[in-house]
Amino acid sequence: MKVQVLSPADAPFERSPGQDADISVANLVDERHGGPVTVGYGRYGPGQALRETMAVDDVMVVLDGALTITSDGTARTATPGDIVHMPKGETVEIRAHDGGALTAYVTWPHWRPAHAAGG
Amino acid sequence: MKVQVLSPADAPFERSPGQDADISVANLVDERHGGPVTVGYGRYGPGQALRETMAVDDVMVVLDGALTITSDGTARTATPGDIVHMPKGETVEIRAHDGGALTAYVTWPHWRPAHAAGG
Numbered sequence: 001m002k003v004q005v006l007s008p009a010d011a012p013f014e015r016s017p018g019q020d021a022d023i024s025v026a027n028l029v030d031e032r033h034g035g036p037v038t039v040g041y042g043r044y045g046p047g048q049a050l051r052e053t054m055a056v057d058d059v060m061v062v063l064d065g066a067l068t069i070t071s072d073g074t075a076r077t078a079t080p081g082d083i084v085h086m087p088k089g090e091t092v093e094i095r096a097h098d099g100g101a102l103t104a105y106v107t108w109p110h111w112r113p114a115h116a117a118g119g
Numbered sequence: 120m121k122v123q124v125l126s127p128a129d130a131p132f133e134r135s136p137g138q139d140a141d142i143s144v145a146n147l148v149d150e151r152h153g154g155p156v157t158v159g160y161g162r163y164g165p166g167q168a169l170r171e172t173m174a175v176d177d178v179m180v181v182l183d184g185a186l187t188i189t190s191d192g193t194a195r196t197a198t199p200g201d202i203v204h205m206p207k208g209e210t211v212e213i214r215a216h217d218g219g220a221l222t223a224y225v226t227w228p229h230w231r232p233a234h235a236a237g238g
Contacts, residue, residue: 003190003209006202029204037227039178039204059158059225061180063200071122081182083125083223085148085158090122104202106178106225108156 001035004028008063008102011041017115021048023096031110038110042103044096051093055114056107060084060094065101067094120154123147127182127221130160136234140167142215150229157229161222163215170212174233175226179203179213184220186213 011026022045029039042060044067062078069076069084070093077097078084086092130145141164148158161179163186181197188195188203189212196216197203205211 001204001206001209003188003206003211004204005188005195005197006204008200028202035176035206037176037178037225039202041202057154057156059156061182061223063180069122069124076124078124081127081221081223083147083158083160085120085123085125087120087122087154090120092122102200104180104200106156108227 001029001033006039008041013041013043016042016050019050021045021050023048023050025105027112031113036108038105038107038112040105042105044094044101044103046098046100047096048100049093049095051091053091054086054088055117056109056111057088058086058105058107058111060086061104063102063104065099066097067101067103068097069094120148120152125158127160132160132162135161135169138169140164140169142167142169146231150232155227157224157226157231159224161224163213163220163222165217165219166215167219168212168214170210172210173205173207174236175228175230176207177205177224177226177230179205180223182221182223184218185216186220186222187216188213
């Protein structure tokens, strides 16, 4: 696999699986490419939220907007430049503020096969 | 390990090992914490560059400034919001533009032990 420079404009956003909110994800590097990590972008509509128990280690970088991250009863706000690290096995609620949010994410291992397996 | 929200203000920047340029890195999550990925921030002074053969898979998100990424004879510019995926084994030159740059990075596996091993 070669070095790549990826941009949100290249991202094939689709509805995030397993939930009904206005939240989209776009994998740009994943299990189809033979490497160990999945790389992509996430887009959250205003006020949209998801709650998830992590099937993989997921690192999310906030690029635009703001998110409130709630885990273990603690709510923290993440704004552009902040990194949210969500280790496997942790339960987290991610809620976008009124302006929505754009994120970049990296998961190890690949989240899509782990999700399909019910992890 | 718990969910964490990390910020550049929390980052203990230190000179990037093995080179003399004004380039600093700050691991916030790494092999000391027991998880699979390293997470941190990188800071590049104006015009500073490094050339490296990747010992690990490294994903870098540009947060501020601009970088020119050269690999396999192709130069590409990365600006805020862009993701640079540098797979293990690839050789890459990263050069900051005049305003310098701030990045977030995720590596799998941990880069510091791989680097110490000469990888």
